Amino acid sequence: MKPSGKNAFVNQLFVYMLVGFCLTGSAGLGTVWLRHQISITANHTRRLELRLAEAERRLAEVVTNVAAEQSPDALERRNREMQLGLVMPREPQVVRVAESPERRLAAKRNADIFTDEPAVAPVRFVLTGGARQRQ
Amino acid sequence: MTSRGFASNYRIVLVAAALFASLGGVALRLTDLHLFSRDYYVAQIERARFRIDVEPARRGDILAANGNDILATSRSLIQLGVDPQMLRDEDRAQWPELARMLGMPLPQLTAIFETKSRSVAADGDSGRLIRWAKLSDTVEESAYADILRLGIKGVYGNRTYQRAYPHNALAAHIVGFVNKEGQPSGGIEAFADFYLRGQDGWRESEKDGLRRELAQFRTREVPAADGYGVVLSIDSVIQHMVEEELAAIARNFKPAKATIIVSDPATGFILALGNYPTFDLNEFGSAPIAAQRNIAAADLYEPGSTFKIVPAALALNEGLVTPATRFNCNLDTILFNGRERRLMRDDHPASAPMSVAEIISKSSNNGAAQLAMLAGERKLHDYARAFGFGEKTGFPLGYEGSGLFNPVAKWSGSDITRIPAGYTIAATPLQIHYAMATIANDGVLMRPQIIREVRDNTGETVYEFGKSVRRAVVSPETARTMARLLEGVVTDGTGRVTRIPNFEVAGKTGTAQKIIDGRYSNRNHVGSFVGFFPASRPRAVITVIVDDGRPATGGVGYGGVVAAPSFKRIAEQLIQYLDIKPAGPAAAPARGNLLAMEGGRR
Numbered sequence: 001m002k003p004s005g006k007n008a009f010v011n012q013l014f015v016y017m018l019v020g021f022c023l024t025g026s027a028g029l030g031t032v033w034l035r036h037q038i039s040i041t042a043n044h045t046r047r048l049e050l051r052l053a054e055a056e057r058r059l060a061e062v063v064t065n066v067a068a069e070q071s072p073d074a075l076e077r078r079n080r081e082m083q084l085g086l087v088m089p090r091e092p093q094v095v096r097v098a099e100s101p102e103r104r105l106a107a108k109r110n111a112d113i114f115t116d117e118p119a120v121a122p123v124r125f126v127l128t129g130g131a132r133q134r135q
Numbered sequence: 136m137t138s139r140g141f142a143s144n145y146r147i148v149l150v151a152a153a154l155f156a157s158l159g160g161v162a163l164r165l166t167d168l169h170l171f172s173r174d175y176y177v178a179q180i181e182r183a184r185f186r187i188d189v190e191p192a193r194r195g196d197i198l199a200a201n202g203n204d205i206l207a208t209s210r211s212l213i214q215l216g217v218d219p220q221m222l223r224d225e226d227r228a229q230w231p232e233l234a235r236m237l238g239m240p241l242p243q244l245t246a247i248f249e250t251k252s253r254s255v256a257a258d259g260d261s262g263r264l265i266r267w268a269k270l271s272d273t274v275e276e277s278a279y280a281d282i283l284r285l286g287i288k289g290v291y292g293n294r295t296y297q298r299a300y301p302h303n304a305l306a307a308h309i310v311g312f313v314n315k316e317g318q319p320s321g322g323i324e325a326f327a328d329f330y331l332r333g334q335d336g337w338r339e340s341e342k343d344g345l346r347r348e349l350a351q352f353r354t355r356e357v358p359a360a361d362g363y364g365v366v367l368s369i370d371s372v373i374q375h376m377v378e379e380e381l382a383a384i385a386r387n388f389k390p391a392k393a394t395i396i397v398s399d400p401a402t403g404f405i406l407a408l409g410n411y412p413t414f415d416l417n418e419f420g421s422a423p424i425a426a427q428r429n430i431a432a433a434d435l436y437e438p439g440s441t442f443k444i445v446p447a448a449l450a451l452n453e454g455l456v457t458p459a460t461r462f463n464c465n466l467d468t469i470l471f472n473g474r475e476r477r478l479m480r481d482d483h484p485a486s487a488p489m490s491v492a493e494i495i496s497k498s499s500n501n502g503a504a505q506l507a508m509l510a511g512e513r514k515l516h517d518y519a520r521a522f523g524f525g526e527k528t529g530f531p532l533g534y535e536g537s538g539l540f541n542p543v544a545k546w547s548g549s550d551i552t553r554i555p556a557g558y559t560i561a562a563t564p565l566q567i568h569y570a571m572a573t574i575a576n577d578g579v580l581m582r583p584q585i586i587r588e589v590r591d592n593t594g595e596t597v598y599e600f601g602k603s604v605r606r607a608v609v610s611p612e613t614a615r616t617m618a619r620l621l622e623g624v625v626t627d628g629t630g631r632v633t634r635i636p637n638f639e640v641a642g643k644t645g646t647a648q649k650i651i652d653g654r655y656s657n658r659n660h661v662g663s664f665v666g667f668f669p670a671s672r673p674r675a676v677i678t679v680i681v682d683d684g685r686p687a688t689g690g691v692g693y694g695g696v697v698a699a700p701s702f703k704r705i706a707e708q709l710i711q712y713l714d715i716k717p718a719g720p721a722a723a724p725a726r727g728n729l730l731a732m733e734g735g736r737r
Binding site for chain 2: 010014017035038039041042043045046054057058060061063064065067068070071072073088089090091094096
């Protein structure tokens with residue numbers, strides 16, 4: 001049975017209000033959910049930032065300690081402790097090669113292609129006591 | 136019966152009235168909140184929840200020449216303390232472990248933990264509760280994490296950022312330090328503070344009731360810009376050689392002060408600069424002020440015979456003499472500008488007239504004065520100024536003295552005989568060093584440089600420093616002639632101790648009497664050796680100055696005794712480190728020297 005005009009209007013109004021409330025409520029809940037998600041994401045980001053900062057602090061500590069261990073004083077101390085006996089080389093211990101080793105090796109290799117005999121004289125140097133050694 | 140649905144007139148009106156009343160109430164409240172009370176509540180919220188976090192910028196590193204050795208860096212340290220009121224008995228078992236981690240005796244830690252209040256004189260007998268007692272202010276991050284794992288309630292730390300100097304005393308006078316207040320003090324820390332300090336960032340957000348940041352309410356955020364890294368010209372290996380040598384000088388000669396400078400003559404870059412006494416940068420608070428003084432830049436000395444390069448270069452450059460020109464160096468007096476002047480006598484009188492080469496190699500005061508007199512006072516003054524005496528070298532780190540070198544108008548009658556021998560003037564070690572470097576650099580005076588480049592935190596070069604020429608002092612030919620004359624000092628002169636087989640070493644010894652109580656002392660000397668090598672293509676200039684060194688034998692602290700041996704030892708190490716080639720044919724290795732072939736063990 002068809003309701004009267006006044007009741008129909010009231011019913012419609014009531015339905016519209018309910019729908020309106022539902023929509024508004026949904027929008028409100030959606031907003032709350034969205035803000036909650038923003039909050040979760042922001043706090044997650046903040047935690048990541050804190051972890052990153054902590055990692056950077058740890059890295060700085062490690063870098064500082066490594067630098068301290070690489071200082072000449074520390075290396076010399078290790079040299080003594082580990083009895084490595086490492087010292088700076090001295091000039092008399094150095095054998096200087098006047099010629100270009102690249103050219104000599106290239107010439108030697110090229111010469112070997114064409115003949116069995118080495119075309120370049122082998123390098124000789126005196127080790128000790130004047131005895132000649134061949135390399 | 137007519138259906139009325141569920142909505143009777145009475146009910147509808149009631150529900151509608153209630154709804155509109157509720158909505159009206161909400162509307163009224165909202166209107167009040169947003170229009171009339173808005174400012175009040177916004178202010179309340181801002182007071183209660185607004186917060187600004189400052190994000191400190193990380194201060195840049197100071198690096199040695201190779202770009203890897205860190206001379207200064209920043210790190211966080213924890214200032215650890217305890218609130219004795221919060222301690223729990225169940226945590227007492229962890230106290231010994233905490234004491235061990237802090238390196239603190241357990242009784243001391245227990246005493247701190249069990250002292251719950253301190254008496255305050257103004258309050259009479261009533262004690263004030265202790266809420267914070269310091270345990271240590273140098274706890275590292277990793278150690279702090281271990282301490283927190285102990286779970287002792289009431290023990291917590293505050294994070295502070297501090298400067299760390301991993302190489303301790305290495306290049307202390309160059310690097311400088313940042314004090315407890317975070318202010319740079321001296322050295323590169325102060326000079327390059329503009330590059331190093333960076334810019335703090337900040338962030339606006341809100342906090343909850345527990346003062347925790349509510350990250351979702353962050354509004355504005357400016358990230359911190361970390362400071363730039365500064366790469367020095369100081370080579371940590373050469374610097375270490377220098378400081379080892381200074382330690383040896385201190386052991387052997389017990390000087391008042393000593394300084395060693397090594398630089399690249401072609402560019403003016405300082406490779407090493409060390410002073411004795413020195414100090415540990417990590418312990419700057421306990422270092423005496425005298426030890427923090429950069430002697431090389433700030434102290435003044437009479438250069439003594441090292442100054443003789445000036446009258447010799449002057450006479451050669453002006454074409455007044457050749458290396459073979461001879462002078463009678465046994466004169467007591469000489470006529471100059473119409474007046475008789477008394478000359479300084481040499482320690483070892485010459486048996487025959489000396490050539491200019493011999494005047495330099497034998498370090499004749501008499502001959503040097505005659506060389507200067509040939510040119511005249513004005514020329515001597517101008518050349519000395521051109522070599523950098525009497526003016527600041529431009530050393531970037533400040534605290535530099537300009538020396539004492541009077542204009543000619545203020546010279547006394549004897550100054551023309553004393554100044555050529557390095558007396559009655561005063562110069563900083565840096566001035567003496569760069570005057571010699573001028574000879575090594577074909578007669579061109581360079582400005583001391585200490586910073587090679589500035590880098591951002593990704594390692595990209597932001598600014599690169601190049602060599603800086605001050606002026607040409609003498610011609611390249613004169614400089615090369617002078618280098619040969621100075622080589623004579625080493626081959627058969629006063630600096631023979633610095634001779635290195637197969638390497639052309641050039642240099643000049645210097646020994647200046649110190650003025651004690653207004654008179655030149657016969658017991659107190661400043662011994663020096665300034666030189667470079669190889670003479671024909673110089674790679675390094677080395678200056679060694681020893682103030683009041685006393686040889687164990689009891690003799691005079693001549694430059695050839697207290698300074699020259701150090702020059703030689705540094706030069707020998709530099710030959711290997713910088714791969715400097717010998718001038719002549721390479722010598723065959725001698726028996727007994729083949730350490731490398733013995734596996735480096737001995």
